[in-house]
Amino acid sequence: MSQRYDEIRSTLNRGFFVDNLREVSSLCLALLQEDVVVSHPAVLFTIATTADNIVRAWEDVPITAKTADRVQKQLMPQLQALLAMAASDSLTACSILDKAAASFGQVLRQGLDSERSMK
Amino acid sequence: MLVSDRMEADHTKQALRSMLVQRSLILGPITLSSGAQSNHYFDCKRVTLSSEGAELIGEAVLHEIQDLPEWPIAIGGLTHGADPIIGAVMMCALEHGKRIDGFYVRKEPKQHGTRSVIENVPAHGSGVVIVDDVVTGGGSVLQAVTAAKQAGCRILAVITIIDRLEGGADRIKAEVANYIPLYTLDDFRSDIERGNCPRDTTKSDPLLTGASL
Secondary structure (H helix, E strand, C coil): CHHHHHHHHHHHHCCCCHHHHHHHHHHHHHHHHCCCCCCCHHHHHHHHHHHHHHHHHHCCCCEEHHHHHHHHHHHHHHHHHHHHCCCCCHHHHHHHHHHHHHHHHHHHHHCCCCCCCCC | CCHHHHHHHHHHHHHHHHHHHHHHEEEEEEECCCCCEEEEEECCHHHHCCHHHHHHHHHHHHHHHHCCCCCCCEEEEECCCCHHHHHHHHHHHHHCCCCCEEEEECCCCCCCCCCCCEECCCCCCCEEEEEEEEECCCHHHHHHHHHHHHCCCEEEEEEEEEECCCCHHHHHHCCCCCEEEEEEHHHHHHHHHHCCCCEECCCCCHHHHCCCC
């Protein structure tokens, strides 16, 4: 099991770009579908959903390096924290999931595919 | 092709090139799907989804099709980049008294129902042309070529609007003998080097900064 998480982690660490995020999502959903016990399936679901949302926003449109860097800086630590929490208790896990969701909300406010001017 | 037809084709391509520079070419650091960074990007939908652009693309692609040894039964490609090109060519062909059907290839099979990959799949053995807007690594074109071949189509040619000269051409030519990009990056190098382009991410581009137009 840890090998599968390592594979997701190393793929994620390659960075935020469409082809790679599609791969991250695919790995998470593949593991989620397997008949194995995963301590926190919400981790895989959250990472896959986050990656899919970014892919849909970035696919076939010009994404400036500035926007790609910002989104990666805001979300990468949260997704890495999710992958690291496999052995955490439910309360800690829930807190990390909340932080990831809140960060994604912030990214949406600032713009997922462009730089929105913040008032 | 007659000399007058060739002159008309050249005029069409010149007008289309100018429109691509004005509307599609974007300067500035852009993150591509592959993760690579580029100092230019072609957002071809700004042209393919405009009335004038669709007419020019329809004519330009049709000129290339007329030079093929066989008239295709259908024209198709991977959704969404190919979709407006397919429509433009179909309509343009009809205006010239010719018929050509369209099909598009889904990126993934339908999750429910028929699970079909190709919408409006041509009859087995049909000669078809695959189109796309921009070629980088050639992945989108090859996905469409593979799906069409699996459906029993014969690929007469691949016609694209712009080839970014990043290796896609070699991969396509390994699968299809007749690969015709209307333009390559070389046709735009002078515009890129001179910054001769209204859309620049290093300046304020409302289409990229999210501001309202």
